[in-house]
Amino acid sequence: MKSSKVVLIRCDTYDRERVNEAVREGMSLLGGVGQFVQAGEKIVLKPNVLIGSNPEKCVCTHPFVFRAAGTVLKEAGVELSYGDSSGFGGCQTNMKRGGFKQVADELGIRMADFNKGKSVAHDKALLNTSFVLANGVIEADGLVSVSKLKSHGLTRLTGAIKNQFGCIPGIRKGQFHIKMADPYEFATMLVDLNTLIRPRLYMMDAIMAMEGNGPRSGKPKKLGVLLFSSDPVALDAIACKIIDLDPAYVPTSEPGERAGLGTYHYPNIELIGDKLESFIDKSFEVLRKPPASVTGGPVRTLLKNQLCPKPVIDATKCTRCGICVKQCPVEPKAVNWYTGDESMPPTYQYDLCIRCYCCQELCPEGAISLKETLLGRAIFR
Ligand code: SF4
Ligand code: SF4
Incomplete structure (x- = not known):
């Protein structure tokens, strides 16, 4: 079954x-937008913005995919807002830089507060029993997540599940990298975040994805597909199939x-919808191996370095x-002058x-890349 x-x-x-037509078709094949939201509900739309950049660089969800999702939700009669908290820079500036504010203003969608938040308990968490969530998420009845398919050093893939990390305001995100330095613990925290927020619907923009040195400095790669x-x-697992990555290597799975x-x-x-086989791209550049499980303690620190x-x-490239x-x-600081x-x-x-890779993720010049160690290459071939 x-x-x-x-x-x-x-x-x-x-x-x-x-894009409008494709988003309408996708929502319709999933049972119609009315399956996920009701008229009058407060819904917040969550694109992947990171620090906002020209859509051609494929760092962010494309603003036209955001526009199409917003249009369908507005037509369903919801009270719509939008937001994302990036690792760096103000939400307003990042939203403008990525072209989201302009689209939202045209559609009459209000920017939600993703700068500040409140603590929310999660009784059914696997690992992390409380989160500070952005006020814009807490105040909404539900969230619709519109992610971007990109390669990622820590989690291999950034897609549907990881997109909700931006619901934690500002620098609090960095604290999770310290508290949960092991990639599997970090991934379990991301799962907890999703079971707390319970987005109503997940969409993924993989018309143009990012391969290689993602999630910020990789290369655009055409995959030609939207997923719903x-x-x-499951959505991330099918994205894995498209880029020929074993979903068991993605630590959130x-x-x-x-x-x-x-x-x-x-x-x-x-x-x-369209046949999965027609989208598979085995040449997509992504780390096709599981992340090493390493946490604190001298032996593990040594292992991590190896x-x-x-x-x-x-x-x-460094400026x-x-x-x-x-x-x-x-x-x-592990990186400093x-x-x-x-x-x-x-x-x-x-x-x-x-090895949280925040530096690599946020370097504006793409000057930081990840270099495999000799031992890591030998063990995780
Ligand atoms: S963020 Fe990138 S460009 Fe800026 S100092 Fe670090 S390596 Fe250099
Ligand atoms: S140097 Fe980079 S990868 Fe290492 S802890 Fe700092 S931000 Fe994370």
């Missing part, structure tokens, strides 16, 4: 009308299924902006580094 549905709709372009589901574990959030086992997933890819700075230093969540010369790129002290 198939327990979850994922809809795939071919869409080869960001042409506004074609009420099960984010197993706890996601254990928490009852969904399933990553293909036989349990009903596919609707096994996990290291962030490295390309001096030819010495200092964002990586500012965003590094550990104290003392240890040479004392701020006219040179910062340098790493890898024994302090918890």
